[in-house]
Structure formats: C-alpha cells, structure tokens
Amino acid sequence: MSSNARTGRHPDRLLMFTTVLLCGAGLVMVTSASVAFSYTQHQSAFYYAERQAAWMAIGFAGLFLLGRVDYRKLRPLAPAGAVAAVLLMLLVLVPHLGVTVNGARRWFDAGPLGTFQPSELGKLAFVFFIAHWVDRNAGNLGDIRKGLAPFAAMLAGVLVLLMLERDLGTSIVIVGIFLSAYWAGGGRFRHMVLLAGGLGLAFVAVTLLEPYRFARLTNFKNPFADPLGAGFQSTQAIYGLGSGGLFGVGIGHSVEKYGWLPEAHTDFIFAIVGEETGLIGTTLVMLGFLFFAVRGYLAALRAPDRFGVCLATGITTWIAFEALMNMATVTNTLPIAGVPLPFLRQECY
Numbered sequence: 001m002s003s004n005a006r007t008g009r010h011p012d013r014l015l016m017f018t019t020v021l022l023c024g025a026g027l028v029m030v031t032s033a034s035v036a037f038s039y040t041q042h043q044s045a046f047y048y049a050e051r052q053a054a055w056m057a058i059g060f061a062g063l064f065l066l067g068r069v070d071y072r073k074l075r076p077l078a079p080a081g082a083v084a085a086v087l088l089m090l091l092v093l094v095p096h097l098g099v100t101v102n103g104a105r106r107w108f109d110a111g112p113l114g115t116f117q118p119s120e121l122g123k124l125a126f127v128f129f130i131a132h133w134v135d136r137n138a139g140n141l142g143d144i145r146k147g148l149a150p151f152a153a154m155l156a157g158v159l160v161l162l163m164l165e166r167d168l169g170t171s172i173v174i175v176g177i178f179l180s181a182y183w184a185g186g187g188r189f190r191h192m193v194l195l196a197g198g199l200g201l202a203f204v205a206v207t208l209l210e211p212y213r214f215a216r217l218t219n220f221k222n223p224f225a226d227p228l229g230a231g232f233q234s235t236q237a238i239y240g241l242g243s244g245g246l247f248g249v250g251i252g253h254s255v256e257k258y259g260w261l262p263e264a265h266t267d268f269i270f271a272i273v274g275e276e277t278g279l280i281g282t283t284l285v286m287l288g289f290l291f292f293a294v295r296g297y298l299a300a301l302r303a304p305d306r307f308g309v310c311l312a313t314g315i316t317t318w319i320a321f322e323a324l325m326n327m328a329t330v331t332n333t334l335p336i337a338g339v340p341l342p343f344l345r346q347e348c349y
Contacts, residue, residue, distance in 0.1 A: 009069060015295040019343065022288050023059075025273075026344035027052055032251055033272040034265035036258045048265055075132055075307060082129035106165040116155035116279045119162060119170045123177060123318055126158065130178055131310035134185035138306060141186050148191045151182060152198075163206060168213060169337035173322050175199055180317035181310040184300065220335035233268065234332050236261040241274035241282070241331065248278030267338060269345045270330040285344070286327065291322035319343075 027049070041047070066074075092098035092106055097116055099107040107115040133154070137195040140146035155178045162171040183192060207213040215230055223231030223238070240256040243249065254275045264272055274282045282288035296316025303309045319342045326341040328334040 001209040003032050012295055012299060015292065015299070018288055018292050018295070021062075022285070022292070022343035023056055025285065025288075026269075027056060028251065028340075029273055029276075029344055030265055032254065032276060033225055037058070051173075071311060072305070072309060074128065078132040080123075081125040085118065085122035085125035086158075086161065087164065089122055092118050093164055104166040106167050111142075119165065119167060119174075120237040123170075123174065124157070124315075126174065126317060127177055127181065127311060127314040128296050130154075130181045131185070131307050131314055134187075134310050135183055135305070138186055141182070141191075142188050144191070147187075148194070151178075152195060153177075153185075155195075160259060166210075168203070168206065169339035170324065172203070172325065172337060173318060173339060176321040177314045177318050181314040184313035185306055185310045194301045216335045220332065224267060233336065234263050237268050237271040237330050238332060240271040244275040244278040244281075246278050247280055248274070248276045266345055267326065267340055268330055270327050270341055273344070281325075289320055289323040289342075292316075296320070 024193060030052040031046065031049035038047040038049070039045045046048075088108075097108070098105040099109055101107065105257045106119060107117050110116040124306060126294075134141070137150075141148075155175070158174055158178075159171050162168075162174065179187075179195065207217055219226065219230040219234065223234035225231060227235045238255055240254070240261055243255070244300060249255075254264075254272050256275055257272055261268055261271060270282065270285070273285060277284075293316055296312060296319070298311050300312035300316065303312055322339055323342050325334065325337060325339045328335050329339065
C-alpha cells in the first residue's frame with residue numbers, strides 16, 4: 001500500500017514482520033489441528049498442512065509482486081476487478097459449477113489446492129473499487145441522492161449475492177470494509193448512522209427468517225443448555241480454551257482436534273491455539289492482530305491521496321474486523337458466523 005518508486009519510502013517492516021509471524025503461527029497450528037482429520041479423510045497427516053503452505057506461498061508471492069507496484073497504477077483495474085468478482089460470485093451459484101457444503105453454495109473446486117471461495121477474492125476487489133468510487137465521488141458524499149444512495153445500492157447488491165450463497169459472516173465483513181472506506185473518504189456521520197441502522201434491521205430479518213441462523217442466535221445465549229446438540233461446537237470450543245490454562249497442553253497435544261471440536265483446523269482453530277498454547281498463546285495472537293491494525297491505520301494516515309487512505313483503511317478493517325469476529329465467535333462472545341481467522345487459517349481448501 002505504498003508507492004516506493006515515486007516517494008522513496010520503504011515498506012513498513014514491522015507490519016511485514018507481524019504478518020509473517022501470524023502466517024508462520026497459522027502453518028504450525030493448521031498442521032497440528034488437522035493431523036487427525038487429515039489422516040482419516042485423506043490418508044495423509046499433512047494433507048491440509050500442505051495446502052496451507054501452498055496458499056501461503058502464493059500469498060507471499062503476490063505480496064512481493066504487488067509490493068513493487070505503485071498502488072495507483074492498479075486503480076484503473078478496480079471497476080473490472082469488481083465486475084469479475086461479481087461474475088464469479090454469480091457463477092458459484094450455478095448447479096454443477098459451485099460446490100455445496102452444509103447447504104451453502106459458495107466454493108469452486110480448485111483441484112489439487114482444494115476449494116476456492118470467490119467472495120474472498122471479492123473482498124480485495126471490492127476494497128479497490130470502493131476506494132476508487134469514494135475518491136471519484138468525494139464531492140458528492142454529503143448528498144443523499146448522489147452519494148449515499150448509489151453507495152447503499154452497491155453495498156446492497158453485494159449483500160444480496162452473499163445472502164444467496166448463505167454467507168452471513170462474509171456479509172458482515174463486507175459491510176465493515178465498505179463503511180470504513182466510506183468514512184475514511186469523508187462520508188457523513190449521520191449517513192453512517194442511517195446505513196448502520198438499516199443494515200442492522202436487515203440482518204435481524206435474515207437471521208429470524210432463516211431457521212439455522214435463528215438456532216445459532218438462540219444457542220448463543222446458553223450453549224450449555226444443549227451441549228450435545230445445538231451447543232456442541234460452542235461448548236467444545238470453550239472446553240478447549242479452558243483446558244489450555246495459562247501455558248497450554250503443548251503443541252500437538254490437543255484432545256479437541258480428535259473429532260471432538262467440529263472445524264478444529266478451520267473456523268475454530270483459535271480454540272486449538274488456546275488449548276495447545278494457553279492464555280499466553282491466544283493473547284499473543286490477539287496482540288498480533290491489534291498491532292497489525294495499528295500499523296495498517298497508521299499507513300492509511302500517511303497515504304498521499306484519498307484513494308490510498310480509503311484503500312489502506314478498507315484492507316486493514318477487513319483483516320482486523322474478520323479476526324475480531326472469528327475470535328469472538330470461538331469464545332462465544334458473538335453468535336457463530338462462519339468467519340475464518342486471517343493468516344492462521346486459509347479459506348481455500
């Protein structure tokens with residue numbers, strides 16, 4: 001998110017170092033958390049660890065290449081990127097093209113690399129597009145008809161697609177991305193309040209109208225009321241976190257990963273972090289994401305133009321907000337939303 005060639009500035013090494021540490025911790029924890037499930041499902045104890053490493057290598061290659069490009073040179077591609085993301089999100093809904101898991105159709109089969117979720121690519125594409133749009137329409141952001149209305153329409157269009165994919169968690173993250181970029185670009189506070197109120201009512205409606213979402217909300221109040229049924233995943237996550245104590249039971253010594261905790265190596269990997277590394281490990285992970293957020297928003301403040309401010313703000317909010325949501329759901333602070341933990345768990349399997 002810097003323009004080194006034109007300004008002579010160096011990349012934020014602290015931000016890079018934090019990212020590398022979180023990714024390294026993710027590879028270790030995915031390897032540990034997935035051993036049992038990987039062996040029973042694929043006859044290889046390192047099936048998911050290998051895919052984690054492959055996607056991590058792809059990510060670092062992309063980071064290296066994009067880090068050498070002035071972000072402003074990518075701006076002309078923002079509209080095309082957003083359109084491509086929307087098309088992929090539509091194609092995933094087509095029978096026999098998209099992969100259905102637990103009633104949700106939001107993945108493509110990526111062959112040897114597992115599955116690919118277009119909405120994950122969409123997050124990056126939409127960050128670029130909304131930063132581009134906000135910068136171009138900065139003078140109209142205070143006008144409801146020319147600023148707020150088209151912004152709300154674009155956001156609503158993306159959310160409808162995600163609702164068709166039955167992906168409430170990604171919808172909430174997308175809202176955070178859009179609103180943070182809008183605010184950073186000069187959006188009015190009263191417009192933010194209006195949008196937040198409308199979106200809040202909409203999310204309540206889709207939660208109450210969908211039985212499985214309503215069940216999650218009901219279970220959130222007291223998962224121990226049905227520990228072997230609707231509350232099983234939440235209670236097992238709490239057991240895992242609690243059994244880790246201060247220092248954890250040790251890397252590789254988790255009990256929950258042996259079929260007790262569903263999605264132990266994916267959405268609920270934070271519980272395995274707590275079980276194996278204890279309060280010390282989970283605190284370090286949280287501090288890592290906090291530091292990432294601080295450095296990311298500082299980068300936004302130092303950006304030389306409005307587009308850069310919105311872009312850095314949107315990307316930072318994406319990562320930090322998604323991490324916060326994941327850790328909150330694992331600790332039963334929020335209802336389960338199916339949001340991955342960035343860096344520690346890859347979405348593509």
